[in-house]
Amino acid sequence: MKRSTLILLKTLTWLVCLWPASQLVWQAATNNLGADPTATITFATGLATLRLLAITLAITPLRRLSSRLAWLVKFRRLLGLFAFFYGTLHLLTYVALYAGFDVHAMAADIAKRRYITMGLSAWLLLLPLAATSTTWAIRKLGGKRWGRLHKLIYVAAVCGVIHYWWQVKPGVLTPLGITIALGLLLASRPLLAWTQQRRKVRPVTA
Secondary structure, three states: OOHHHHHHHHHHHHHHHHHHHHHHHHHHHOOOOOOOHHHHHHHHHHHHHHHHHHHHHHHHHHHHHOHHHHHHHHHHHHHHHHHHHHHHHHHHHHHHHHOOOOHHHHHHHHHHOHHHHHHHHHHHHHHHHHHOOOHHHHHHHOHHHHHHHOOHHHHHHHHHHHHHHHHOOOOOOOOHHHHHHHHHHHHHHHHHHHHHHHHHOOOOOO
16 A cells, blocks of 8 residues: 555544544534533443444454455554543543542442443553553564453453443443444454464365
C-alpha cells in the first residue's frame, strides 16, 4: 500500500472514530443531550467502546480470510486505543457525573451493583493493553509475551457485553446485536485457525 493511501485511510479512521465524541460535544454545546444528559453520554460512550472492540477483533479474522487484507493490521492498534479512549470516557462519566468523585459512593456501588463491577473489570483489562501498545513495549515484553497479554481483549469484550446486559432492564434486547457480532468474531478465530491448519496438512501420496 502506498504511503499516501495509508495516511489518507488513517486520517479517515481518526475522523470516524472521533465522530461519537464530536456528536456529544455538539449536543452538549447546543443543549441537545435529551432529558437525561448523563444517561445519553453514558450510553453513547459505552456503545462506542463495544463497537470499536468488535471492529478491532474483526481485523485478524478478515486477514486470515484473505491475504489481500493484511494491511488492516496497521489499523488495529489505533482502533484498540480508541476503544480504550471511549471506555475511559464511559468510566469518567460514572465517576464524575453519577458518583460525583465520591470514593465511598463508588465503593458502595461496586459492592452493590454487579454491572458496575463488570464494567470496571472490562476497563481494567483494557488498561494494560493500552499501556503496552507502543513499539517499545513490544520490544521489552517480546512478541510472544506481548501477544499473550493482548489476548485479554477477548475477556474485556466479554465483560463489556455482560456489563451491557446487566445494566438494561429485563426484557430489553438492545445489547443483542453487539452480543451476536462479538460472539461470531470470537467463535471465528478457532474455526479459522483450524481451517488454516487443515490446509497446511497435505495428504501423503504413495
